[in-house]
Amino acid sequence: MKLAVFEAKDVTKRYSSGFVLQGLDMTIMAGDIYGFVGENGAGKTTLMKIIGGLVQPTGGEITLFGQRGKKELRVARRGVGFLIEMPALYPHMSAEENLKFYCHVLGIRNPQRIDEVLQAVALTDAGNKKASDYSLGMRQRLGLAIALLGSPQLLVLDEPINGLDPAGIVDMRQILERLVKEQGVTVLISSHILSELQLLATQYGFIHKGRLLKEISAADLLRSAQTLLCISTPNAESAAALLKQRLQIADITVNAPGELRIPKASVDLERLMAVFLQEGIPVEGFNMSAPNLEHYYMDLIGGGER
Numbered sequence: 183m184k185l186a187v188f189e190a191k192d193v194t195k196r197y198s199s200g201f202v203l204q205g206l207d208m209t210i211m212a213g214d215i216y217g218f219v220g221e222n223g224a225g226k227t228t229l230m231k232i233i234g235g236l237v238q239p240t241g242g243e244i245t246l247f248g249q250r251g252k253k254e255l256r257v258a259r260r261g262v263g264f265l266i267e268m269p270a271l272y273p274h275m276s277a278e279e280n281l282k283f284y285c286h287v288l289g290i291r292n293p294q295r296i297d298e299v300l301q302a303v304a305l306t307d308a309g310n311k312k313a314s315d316y317s318l319g320m321r322q323r324l325g326l327a328i329a330l331l332g333s334p335q336l337l338v339l340d341e342p343i344n345g346l347d348p349a350g351i352v353d354m355r356q357i358l359e360r361l362v363k364e365q366g367v368t369v370l371i372s373s374h375i376l377s378e379l380q381l382l383a384t385q386y387g388f389i390h391k392g393r394l395l396k397e398i399s400a401a402d403l404l405r406s407a408q409t410l411l412c413i414s415t416p417n418a419e420s421a422a423a424l425l426k427q428r429l430q431i432a433d434i435t436v437n438a439p440g441e442l443r444i445p446k447a448s449v450d451l452e453r454l455m456a457v458f459l460q461e462g463i464p465v466e467g468f469n470m471s472a473p474n475l476e477h478y479y480m481d482l483i484g485g486g487e488r
């Protein structure tokens with residue numbers, strides 16, 4: 183049976199400027215890669231900082247590895263590795279020296295650990311290189327190595343692929359997949375790159391304006407998301423209004439300027455084409471989009487209304 187690694191119950195965070203988290207409930211099960219999805223300012227980093235004890239919630243309760251008291255949480259946090267924002271690195275020192283420094287800070291006495299984490303993030307060959315000579319992708323991997331030093335059971339990663347080039351993104355994905363598979367690590371990861379998150383996550387939590395709207399497994403998301411017809415037409419707004427009226431379907435949306443989206447299941451394709459021809463609506467492009475995370479998310483938060 184899977185165990186909950188982290189639980190949030192009715193968690194609230196309020197600053198003088200207002201609520202950042204409002205009655206948030208969330209559960210991360212062992213072995214999952216939990217994709218944390220939400221708009222800028224939704225509250226993702228705040229929740230991650232609450233897990234790390236860097237921010238105190240105004241209300242509610244969190245449980246980490248089954249522990250919930252203040253003292254117990256402090257001990258439980260030793261089982262969590264964090265990569266929140268850019269890791270603080272000494273640029274003139276090598277990766278190994280940076281790791282040595284963090285071993286000292288964290289009280290890790292096993293010198294083997296440095297080689298192990300460098301290997302885990304595929305930096306063994308660059309261990310002697312100065313951090314200032316690292317690419318952004320390498321710096322993020324070194325940040326991940328630091329987060330791994332304490333052999334965590336849970337990794338909390340705040341936008342670890344932000345700003346990375348395509349190769350850097352693939353490297354990070356493969357490293358995380360290996361950590362989960364070979365070391366049984368559970369991962370909480372936020373990212374705005376939904377197409378990439380979809381390749382990685384086994385579970386999702388959608389946060390919007392400080393509230394957790396939904397948690398769903400990757401498999402259930404794919405089952406419940408719809409196949410969409412995406413049609414490019416110059417005057418999408420008026421075409422949508424016309425099609426709604428003619429076909430009696432409410433569920434036609436303008437996804438982007440010049441693009442209509444229609445759930446495939448809601449329309450007879452032949453009839454749809456006939457209406458396009460009869461009304462003289464120009465079609466500049468047509469494709470069928472498989473169910474995906476981005477569409478699911480946009481539907482969940484109500485299309486463009488953010």
Ligand SMILES: Nc1ncnc2c1ncn2[C@@H]1O[C@H](COP(=O)(O)OP(=O)(O)OP(=O)(O)O)[C@@H](O)[C@H]1O
Nearest residue numbers: 197198199202220221222223224225226227228229
């Ligand atoms: N110390 C603080 N004092 C006041 N407001 C804060 C503080 N820290 C964060 N906030 C506000 O809380 C809200 C949520 O911020 P948070 O960083 O958690 O969002 P996020 O979902 O991680 O966004 P992003 O995707 O942009 O990183 C924002 O409106 C932010 O301005």
